[in-house]
Amino acid sequence: MLPNKNEYDLVIVGAGLSGMAAATEAAEHHLSTLLIEKGRTIGGTGNYVEGMFAVESEYQKEHHISVTKKQILEIEQNFTHHTADMRIWKDYVDKSASNIEWMKKHGVKFGKMRNLGTKGLLVWHIFKDHGKGAIQDGLEPFVRKHGVDIITSVSAKKLQLDANNTISGVVIEDYLSKQIKFIRTNNVILATGGFLNNSKLIDKLTDYSSKRVTAMNSGKNNGDGLRLAYAVGAYQAMGFVMSSGGSLKDDQTPAYIFRGTDLNNAATREGVLWVNQVGDRFTNEDTSANWGVGGRSLARQFRSFAIMDQKQINSFVTEGAPISNKKYLDLKQQIKTALQKNAPYIHQADNIEQLAKNINLPNLVNTVNHYNKMCHQKKDTDLYKDARMLYSIEEGPFYAIEFNDVAFCAAGGLRTNPQNQVLDINGYAIPGLYAIGNDAANAITGDSYDVVVSGAEAGYCIYSGRNAVQTIDDLS
Numbered sequence: 183m184l185p186n187k188n189e190y191d192l193v194i195v196g197a198g199l200s201g202m203a204a205a206t207e208a209a210e211h212h213l214s215t216l217l218i219e220k221g222r223t224i225g226g227t228g229n230y231v232e233g234m235f236a237v238e239s240e241y242q243k244e245h246h247i248s249v250t251k252k253q254i255l256e257i258e259q260n261f262t263h264h265t266a267d268m269r270i271w272k273d274y275v276d277k278s279a280s281n282i283e284w285m286k287k288h289g290v291k292f293g294k295m296r297n298l299g300t301k302g303l304l305v306w307h308i309f310k311d312h313g314k315g316a317i318q319d320g321l322e323p324f325v326r327k328h329g330v331d332i333i334t335s336v337s338a339k340k341l342q343l344d345a346n347n348t349i350s351g352v353v354i355e356d357y358l359s360k361q362i363k364f365i366r367t368n369n370v371i372l373a374t375g376g377f378l379n380n381s382k383l384i385d386k387l388t389d390y391s392s393k394r395v396t397a398m399n400s401g402k403n404n405g406d407g408l409r410l411a412y413a414v415g416a417y418q419a420m421g422f423v424m425s426s427g428g429s430l431k432d433d434q435t436p437a438y439i440f441r442g443t444d445l446n447n448a449a450t451r452e453g454v455l456w457v458n459q460v461g462d463r464f465t466n467e468d469t470s471a472n473w474g475v476g477g478r479s480l481a482r483q484f485r486s487f488a489i490m491d492q493k494q495i496n497s498f499v500t501e502g503a504p505i506s507n508k509k510y511l512d513l514k515q516q517i518k519t520a521l522q523k524n525a526p527y528i529h530q531a532d533n534i535e536q537l538a539k540n541i542n543l544p545n546l547v548n549t550v551n552h553y554n555k556m557c558h559q560k561k562d563t564d565l566y567k568d569a570r571m572l573y574s575i576e577e578g579p580f581y582a583i584e585f586n587d588v589a590f591c592a593a594g595g596l597r598t599n600p601q602n603q604v605l606d607i608n609g610y611a612i613p614g615l616y617a618i619g620n621d622a623a624n625a626i627t628g629d630s631y632d633v634v635v636s637g638a639e640a641g642y643c644i645y646s647g648r649n650a651v652q653t654i655d656d657l658s
Contacts, residue, residue, distance in 0.1 A: 425477020594624025
């Protein structure tokens with residue numbers, strides 16, 4: 183269904199977390215606003231977000247959690263190798279605590295704080311009922327009450343520029359009827375969620391191979407905002423893949439099915455021996471404790487396998503794993519079930535030689551022999567992995583568990599300024615065009631996502647949505 187009106191102060195393309203934040207801010211500024219969503223329901227991948235970043239929040243103060251703004255800025259400057267726009271980070275950090283209060287004011291409820299990995303800071307403010315609760319129970323009712331038109335199953339097909347190369351409207355299309363309508367507006371905000379489901383853009387805009395990336399998202403993030411912006415002269419910037427570590431490789435099974443299972447986590451998050459497509463070890467596997475970094479270590483490989491023997495599996499069940507200290511009580515049964523189903527990701531053999539031959543890992547035998555020597559010495563002289571994670575691979579049966587790098591989003595592809603205006607090929611703002619959330623998140627990242635500052639992507643969705651609308655209001 184297309185809207186009845188022909189003209190708005192603002193059109194927002196995408197009704198995920200950032201788009202809904204922008205719509206909420208627009209309602210507060212009394213802007214006539216159209217929010218369109220190509221899916222049948224709102225929220226998109228934002229429904230699965232767990233929480234948002236903030237520093238020096240009321241919760242942190244009440245619980246005596248000492249993390250400073252200066253600390254965050256130094257961490258991100260170093261992590262991104264100075265490629266992030268620190269002007270944007272500074273403003274984002276300064277406003278992060280007030281953005282928590284703004285969310286609360288609009289009905290969003292928060293639970294306890296969490297961190298990620300073994301080194302994550304306590305900056306992740308968890309939404310009650312996660313992103314779905316924040317969007318659908320919090321922001322959406324306010325937006326509808328204050329007159330924002332929300333239309334689903336409608337996509338943006340083309341941006342229109344006037345003679346001065348300023349946004350003058352957008353062409354939209356109804357999914358079912360294929361009816362087209364031109365909407366007059368001087369302001370368009372792109373909030374389409376990035377490009378994780380577009381293999382061509384992953385290969386073009388990141389250093390990942392799309393064949394190695396398993397998507398765990400809404401399935402709708404095809405780079406629509408990038409396509410619209412490029413067509414009116416936007417600069418094509420690099421993006422990044424938000425890795426969330428490994429996921430069992432099975433092209434017929436959605437990644438969320440494996441998330442949190444004993445087999446998946448034992449293979450990808452506990453520092454076991456990892457080898458690539460020829461059987462070579464390629465990283466210090468304790469990077470698996472920080473899945474953003476662990477995912478980066480997979481990017482250069484064509485295939486990746488976790489190598490385990492029965493002794494290590496038994497130890498994980500009875501004594502617990504070295505990183506999480508968790509006892510994987512279901513691990514043996516999950517291995518048995520996977521083998522019975524001939525799951526494509528698991529391979530078993532009575533000896534390493536046969537395992538290497540079965541899956542064509544020519545260097546595996548030498549790799550395991552050398553690795554075992556280091557395990558007996560309790561010293562990783564190659565890559566300096568923590569000795570707690572050095573398990574020799576000696577007692578059959580032996581297992582190779584193949585996994586891909588699973589990702590929550592692929593973001594960026596546009597260059598924006600501190601006002602979230604989209605820049606053209608010469609670095610000047612395209613008047614009336616804005617990008618927020620994943621469509622602009624390369625402004626705060628390098629080539630990967632830093633899980634130490636947990637919730638930074640979701641927090642940026644809120645910050646950038648509000649920031650773009652405030653810019654529009656100031657300019658008008």
